[in-house]
Amino acid sequence: MASNDIRQAVVAFLALAVWASTLLSFFVWLNQANKLARAAGTQGLRFSLGWTVGYFFIPVLNLWKRYQAVADIWKVSKNPVDIGAVATGDVVLA
Numbered sequence: 628m629a630s631n632d633i634r635q636a637v638v639a640f641l642a643l644a645v646w647a648s649t650l651l652s653f654f655v656w657l658n659q660a661n662k663l664a665r666a667a668g669t670q671g672l673r674f675s676l677g678w679t680v681g682y683f684f685i686p687v688l689n690l691w692k693r694y695q696a697v698a699d700i701w702k703v704s705k706n707p708v709d710i711g712a713v714a715t716g717d718v719v720l721a
Contacts, residue, residue, distance in 0.1 A: 642715070659694075661700055664703040669707050673699055678696065679697075
């Protein structure tokens with residue numbers, strides 16, 4: 628019985644470590660994407676570098692603000708000059 632508890636604890640710890648490293652990697656990637664969008668000279672980004680990640684941690688605002696922050700970065704990938712010209716739902720397969 629004790630060996631099973633130890634095995635379960637090790638598996639839980641490994642799962643937690645994978646989850647935490649994935650979350651950290653995502654936040655680093657999101658921050659770098661925002662930096663690159665700003666470096667491309669894009670005007671009209673609504674969220675700063677800190678708030679792009681910070682909205683994930685504010686309980687009520689994380690329901691829609693994090694989506695808007697990621698949508699702005701996505702719009703930069705479609706049209707770096709004028710993100711207002713790209714609708715969020717526009718997906719063009721070339």
